[in-house]
Amino acid sequence: MTESKRTYYVGIASGEISTSSTDSPWDFQIEATNDEIVKLREVFDQNYSTDWQAFFRAHVPYLQYHYDRPNDAYDKNLQLSYKLIHELGNEETKAHIEKMGILDWKYEDVEE
Structure with a gap:
């Protein structure tokens, strides 16, 4: 039996996933099953x-910031977030993400 999809509204900055378009600000509308929402929630x-790891790392002055692993991990997870939202999104969502060019970033080890 296939699981039915529902409409969700996603806020990237806040990491919110809601079934209501009026409860809080949202960036993208998606159609997803419960399992797909769980996967997106894990990425968020x-x-x-x-993000917290990078914050704490930023307060260590003797480590060079541009060699920082938390920043790389954050970027990869952010790209994965957009990839999942693109896959689940409506036509407007897909077009917007494609226009952003974020899916063109090259991270070979970005996994779902």
């Missing part, structure tokens, strides 16, 4: 974690 949670 990882973004949150790597």
